[in-house]
Amino acid sequence: MPKKKKSIEEKTLWPDAARMLDKAEKDGVETAWDRLEQQTPHCKFCQTGLTCRNCTMGPCQIRKNAPLGVCGADADVIVARNFGRFVAGGSAGHSDHGRDCIEALHSVALGKSTDYSIKDEAKLLRIARELGIAVEGKGVSEVALELSDLFFADFGSRQHEVSFLVRVPEKRKKLWNELGITPRGVDREIAEMMHRTHMGCDNDAPNLMLHSARTCLADGWAGSMIATEISDILFGTPKPGKSKVNLGVIQEDMVNILVHGHNPIVSEKVLEAVNDPEMISLAREKGAKGINLAGLCCTGNELMMRQGIPLAGNHLMTELAIVTGAVELIVVDYQCIMPSLVTAGNCYHTKMVTTADKARFTGAEHVPFDMHNASHQARKLVQTAVEGFSRRDSSRVEIPQGPMEMITGFSNEAILEALGGTPGPLIEAIKAGKIRGAAAIVGCNNPKYRQDYGNVNLAKELIKRDILVLVTGCVTSAVGKAGLLMPEAADEAGAGLHEICKALGVPPVLHMGSCVDNARILQLAGILANELGVDISDLPLAGSSPEWYSEKAAAIGTYCVASGIFTHLGHPPNITGSETVTNLALSGLESLVGASFGIEPDPFKAAEMIDERITSKRKGLGLS
Numbered sequence: 001m002p003k004k005k006k007s008i009e010e011k012t013l014w015p016d017a018a019r020m021l022d023k024a025e026k027d028g029v030e031t032a033w034d035r036l037e038q039q040t041p042h043c044k045f046c047q048t049g050l051t052c053r054n055c056t057m058g059p060c061q062i063r064k065n066a067p068l069g070v071c072g073a074d075a076d077v078i079v080a081r082n083f084g085r086f087v088a089g090g091s092a093g094h095s096d097h098g099r100d101c102i103e104a105l106h107s108v109a110l111g112k113s114t115d116y117s118i119k120d121e122a123k124l125l126r127i128a129r130e131l132g133i134a135v136e137g138k139g140v141s142e143v144a145l146e147l148s149d150l151f152f153a154d155f156g157s158r159q160h161e162v163s164f165l166v167r168v169p170e171k172r173k174k175l176w177n178e179l180g181i182t183p184r185g186v187d188r189e190i191a192e193m194m195h196r197t198h199m200g201c202d203n204d205a206p207n208l209m210l211h212s213a214r215t216c217l218a219d220g221w222a223g224s225m226i227a228t229e230i231s232d233i234l235f236g237t238p239k240p241g242k243s244k245v246n247l248g249v250i251q252e253d254m255v256n257i258l259v260h261g262h263n264p265i266v267s268e269k270v271l272e273a274v275n276d277p278e279m280i281s282l283a284r285e286k287g288a289k290g291i292n293l294a295g296l297c298c299t300g301n302e303l304m305m306r307q308g309i310p311l312a313g314n315h316l317m318t319e320l321a322i323v324t325g326a327v328e329l330i331v332v333d334y335q336c337i338m339p340s341l342v343t344a345g346n347c348y349h350t351k352m353v354t355t356a357d358k359a360r361f362t363g364a365e366h367v368p369f370d371m372h373n374a375s376h377q378a379r380k381l382v383q384t385a386v387e388g389f390s391r392r393d394s395s396r397v398e399i400p401q402g403p404m405e406m407i408t409g410f411s412n413e414a415i416l417e418a419l420g421g422t423p424g425p426l427i428e429a430i431k432a433g434k435i436r437g438a439a440a441i442v443g444c445n446n447p448k449y450r451q452d453y454g455n456v457n458l459a460k461e462l463i464k465r466d467i468l469v470l471v472t473g474c475v476t477s478a479v480g481k482a483g484l485l486m487p488e489a490a491d492e493a494g495a496g497l498h499e500i501c502k503a504l505g506v507p508p509v510l511h512m513g514s515c516v517d518n519a520r521i522l523q524l525a526g527i528l529a530n531e532l533g534v535d536i537s538d539l540p541l542a543g544s545s546p547e548w549y550s551e552k553a554a555a556i557g558t559y560c561v562a563s564g565i566f567t568h569l570g571h572p573p574n575i576t577g578s579e580t581v582t583n584l585a586l587s588g589l590e591s592l593v594g595a596s597f598g599i600e601p602d603p604f605k606a607a608e609m610i611d612e613r614i615t616s617k618r619k620g621l622g623l624s
Ligand code: XCC
Pocket: 262, 297, 298, 314, 315, 335, 336, 442, 443, 444, 445, 473, 474, 475, 514, 515, 549, 550, 552, 553
């Protein structure tokens, strides 16, 4: 079949992206969409999970006339092993980011780092108490030290359970214990997954899938949750505030710096350096009006939640941001950074700088950040950006105008405060059917879809049905650009949700942060279940990732389901080569953990699917 070239219109929902795609073509910049075309069609065996490369008797591919690998592993085992390693990768990503946060807290506690400090002492004490650390009579540093030691232990060979399981309803914990999937240590579960999937270990697909669940639960209820809570302690707990989104946040008359990646440990320091008066006057000397910082992907979400820093865009906007020709510097930490950014940057004057030893990119400059040099390194970077301003070719600059306004900053603390201090009013609204339920729409972009078409339309359909929408990660930019993160969007919501939003002055779609901040949603689910005395799986909740691409997104989906929350995905992971595994994901998990996955590329049908689920959960609770 001849390949059909997608039109720009088919590639994206957005005018800013369309303009840059057009410019990219003129400027000769290749994008993810172009490379997807080159990669299509994909290998069928890999796509269905039927390739195994776990030893050198293979690689093996399962076919009709070769139904077993050399070792005798069948399709079910191979698919389940591949999925296990896939989500182990995702869990490792979130969790290793969490570990970096613990190291930061630990070094602050020991007084070894003057570059970082504890911004939210009250939260530090609250979390310490919640996890059983006696705080009375102790200094902040002492508590921080004990808390970081406890978190380090959560990563190790814990025999029982990770600390934040105190947030999990008893019924759910009992269920996990019975199934043998209570997460013990983060690293332990990930390493055990690597072990189980070695040739000759776990050769039972359902048993492998249970360990996938356990690994992902360690991510959600420990690795990610620790990342979120420590980031709040070090940089402040988010409060609602205004910000802006789309490529229009890049400014023609300023030095533009973009931060990309995930961990606020680097981007917070860049922000400080950008605000340094000395740096600003240096920028003025070079003829710029000042220095403008904007975010991409999750570190963009982190800075936006806490500091209101504008978001230039999500995953598929990262290359296109460079195509504006107005970006002096892109500073990255780790995860979701396309190696193509180096090449795209080379087409302009855009310099890419890596900061983490574990995420280096050939062709990019490496300026390693650690606990002791972060402020210094950040200033160095900002200076580089300022110097780059004079190399900008203004004839090649084109910036889409008119960023959208949005409200950000809905941490659980902020949500509870807006509700008057308790979840009571939210529960009353749910009981009264004004809010019929809530759905978290999370995750990525994927060039296989029209960019953000699924993300935006699903959110719109759900709010119409009085389903409150919570967003994190790259969906933030999607719904933000669609205007759904403004209180006025309440007019697009059903009557009940409209009434609640108007009364509270909040949008019908709440921005709760980055991908690790999905842990905030888990915590909220735990709070609601505990308040009602039920399990999380009894609540009218759903998760969704319409345009996901990453191992991390699969891990999120899996911990969501294992926590009892039905989760919709736009397309399946590479598991369809096994009927056993596919059936387990789509229905079998229901009888085990009280939730399963649903697959549906069409956002309108997906809304229907989520609505049905929420309706049935409401019925189960005796609500109409
Ligand atoms: Fe990455 Fe977190 Fe996906 Fe965005 S949403 S593309 S994982 S940046 Ni997490």
